Amino acid sequence: MALTENKSMLSWIDEMTELMKPSEIVWIDGSEEQLEQLRKQACQSGELIKLNEEKLPGCYLHRTKPNDVARVEARTFICANSKEEAGPTNNWMEPSEAYKMLYDIARGRYAGRTMYIIPYSMGPIGSEFSKVGIELTDSIYVVLNMAIMTRMGKAVLDAFGNESNDWVRGLHATCDIDEEKRYICQFPQDNTIISVNSAYGGNVLLGKKCFALRIASYQGWKEGWMAEHMLILGLENPQGEIKYVCAAFPSACGKTNLAMLIPPEVYKSKGYKVWCVGDDISWLRIGPDGRLWAINPENGFFGVAPGTNAKSNPNALASTRKNTIFTNVAQNLDDNTVWWEGLDKNPPVNAVEWKGAHVNGPEFTAQGNKLAHPNSRFTAPAKNCPCVSSEFDSTTGVPISAIVFGGRRAKTAPLVYQSRDWNHGVFVGSTMASETTAAATGAVGVVRRDPMAMIPFCGYNMAYYWQHWIDMGEKLGDKAPKIFHVNWFRTDDEGNFVWPGFGDNLRVLDWIIKRCEGKVGAKETAIGYVPEVDDINLDGLDFTKEDLAGVLNVDTDLWKAEIPGIKEFYAKFGDKLPEKLQAELDTLEAKLAE
Ligand code: OXD
Numbered sequence: 001m002a003l004t005e006n007k008s009m010l011s012w013i014d015e016m017t018e019l020m021k022p023s024e025i026v027w028i029d030g031s032e033e034q035l036e037q038l039r040k041q042a043c044q045s046g047e048l049i050k051l052n053e054e055k056l057p058g059c060y061l062h063r064t065k066p067n068d069v070a071r072v073e074a075r076t077f078i079c080a081n082s083k084e085e086a087g088p089t090n091n092w093m094e095p096s097e098a099y100k101m102l103y104d105i106a107r108g109r110y111a112g113r114t115m116y117i118i119p120y121s122m123g124p125i126g127s128e129f130s131k132v133g134i135e136l137t138d139s140i141y142v143v144l145n146m147a148i149m150t151r152m153g154k155a156v157l158d159a160f161g162n163e164s165n166d167w168v169r170g171l172h173a174t175c176d177i178d179e180e181k182r183y184i185c186q187f188p189q190d191n192t193i194i195s196v197n198s199a200y201g202g203n204v205l206l207g208k209k210c211f212a213l214r215i216a217s218y219q220g221w222k223e224g225w226m227a228e229h230m231l232i233l234g235l236e237n238p239q240g241e242i243k244y245v246c247a248a249f250p251s252a253c254g255k256t257n258l259a260m261l262i263p264p265e266v267y268k269s270k271g272y273k274v275w276c277v278g279d280d281i282s283w284l285r286i287g288p289d290g291r292l293w294a295i296n297p298e299n300g301f302f303g304v305a306p307g308t309n310a311k312s313n314p315n316a317l318a319s320t321r322k323n324t325i326f327t328n329v330a331q332n333l334d335d336n337t338v339w340w341e342g343l344d345k346n347p348p349v350n351a352v353e354w355k356g357a358h359v360n361g362p363e364f365t366a367q368g369n370k371l372a373h374p375n376s377r378f379t380a381p382a383k384n385c386p387c388v389s390s391e392f393d394s395t396t397g398v399p400i401s402a403i404v405f406g407g408r409r410a411k412t413a414p415l416v417y418q419s420r421d422w423n424h425g426v427f428v429g430s431t432m433a434s435e436t437t438a439a440a441t442g443a444v445g446v447v448r449r450d451p452m453a454m455i456p457f458c459g460y461n462m463a464y465y466w467q468h469w470i471d472m473g474e475k476l477g478d479k480a481p482k483i484f485h486v487n488w489f490r491t492d493d494e495g496n497f498v499w500p501g502f503g504d505n506l507r508v509l510d511w512i513i514k515r516c517e518g519k520v521g522a523k524e525t526a527i528g529y530v531p532e533v534d535d536i537n538l539d540g541l542d543f544t545k546e547d548l549a550g551v552l553n554v555d556t557d558l559w560k561a562e563i564p565g566i567k568e569f570y571a572k573f574g575d576k577l578p579e580k581l582q583a584e585l586d587t588l589e590a591k592l593a594e
């Protein structure tokens with residue numbers, strides 16, 4: 001029986017039922033009973049493996065097909081009405097052609113299968129920030145992951161009511177997991193997402209990247225708010241005051257680690273604490289007080305497992321100890337637990353590697369093989385996190401004091417700098433870049449531009465997106481958060497990272513908050529404000545002031561060498577590039593020439 005009487009929902013579901021021809025239809029009501037029954041069913045079919053109930057209560061392991069282990073940007077399309085609206089950084093397909101192609105691929109593909117109807121809310125149910133979606137899927141794995149990553153079930157529909165048509169349609173069909181016919185398509189003008197031939201998280205948990213970033217960034221543009229690829233954290237000082245920061249880094253630059261940071265001892269002992277509101281996405285609106293407020297639209301973490309350990313991120317590890325779904329990690333058959341590279345130094349002897357082969361872990365890894373896929377994941381409830389913020393479910397969100405951009409740069413960007421003002425900050429975000437590492441591409445030091453870490457996720461022309469940022473800054477006026485850039489990845493001449501990173505990044509956050517409060521000065525450089533060496537607290541750290549001066553150094557020649565790359569990147573946007581950004585580029589060039 002349908003869980004809603006909303007006509008726009010029911011008629012779309014009817015249309016999709018006609019197209020997909022499911023043998024059975026199940027509405028997901030969000031009850032623990034129903035989810036438990038689905039877990040049992042998935043264990044019987046082999047889709048999930050139940051892990052050790054004592055050591056990992058409520059945890060399961062899932063293996064995807066080896067050809068389906070990551071987001072596929074080359075097969076991700078923004079089906080805007082015109083190519084120009086999708087912009088030069090997105091793949092584009094004409095919407096009617098895309099619908100035809102996708103419906104041809106998907107037609108009848110639920111035959112003999114169950115269609116699960118998942119009503120979900122991105123953001124706390126009933127919050128003004130929140131948006132509702134319906135995902136149709138034939139995968140229990142998707143249902144169970146969505147149950148962790150979103151607020152879902154009947155309560156969402158009850159709060160949404162029967163009138164509104166403002167909800168996102170999401171169709172997922174597993175089909176044959178055929179890479180050649182895999183498509184992840186967003187139709188921003190129609191509030192619609194269609195994903196076929198994949199069963200991997202980022203491509204099929206439609207609430208996450210597809211909705212909360214691609215569709216939502218478009219909605220934010222039209223409706224006057226912002227959807228960003230940003231973590232949200234709260235930094236509590238010994239007086240109990242909490243200041244909130246949003247930060248955007250490209251994938252694989254440590255967002256989850258920063259979001260759950262454990263302060264170094266000198267800070268902890270004084271009473272400093274870090275609270276995690278979100279590790280990946282934030283939705284930002286101007287509040288009644290004129291400040292910028294943020295919520296995390298998600299309800300869980302879809303984190304990369306390899307490298308997560310008791311030292312790098314104890315809070316993330318703790319989050320995975322119950323009610324978690326692991327994807328493509330290794331299984332330890334001796335105690336039916338999980339393992340991944342970087343968890344500890346002891347790969348299990350009696351192991352099943354991520355593709356399902358039974359191997360001797362130490363021998364297998366000694367031969368250079370990976371037991372867990374490098375993009376293996378945990379899907380963990382946010383409430384599991386020991387440092388989850390008390391504001392996590394707040395319907396009004398948290399007020400943002402600072403926005404931090406970051407990238408992986410060996411030499412150019414200093415440890416931290418502050419933009420001169422909002423528009424300069426937008427310029428800094430728009431020129432964000434990371435250098436590739438040898439492990440990733442074989443070509444070391446290739447600069448990849450990833451503005452605001454949104455290159456794979458902006459649902460419309462990035463030039464319009466930048467203009468939207470500029471417009472938001474105008475509305476915020478002097479209540480706008482201050483904008484910073486950080487780089488934890490400066491290297492010495494031997495290629496070793498200089499700054500210790502991890503928990504010690506709090507020392508940089510501390511400076512950022514002091515700047516927001518006007519409690520500390522700074523040195524003006526061509527690229528913005530850089531800390532004075534005495535203003536970053538190095539207590540308890542084996543790191544000299546000379547070392548610090550080294551990572552704070554702004555090398556004018558290197559920055560001059562940056563300019564042609566920025567120009568080349570901006571040129572892609574032609575006359576759509578906001579004038580204010582061109583002006584910022586001219587200012588930078590002039591300041592570097594001084
Ligand atoms: C992610 C990503 O999975 O950014 O969060 O790739």
Ligand code: MN
Binds near residue numbers: 229251280
């Ligand atoms: Mn991400």
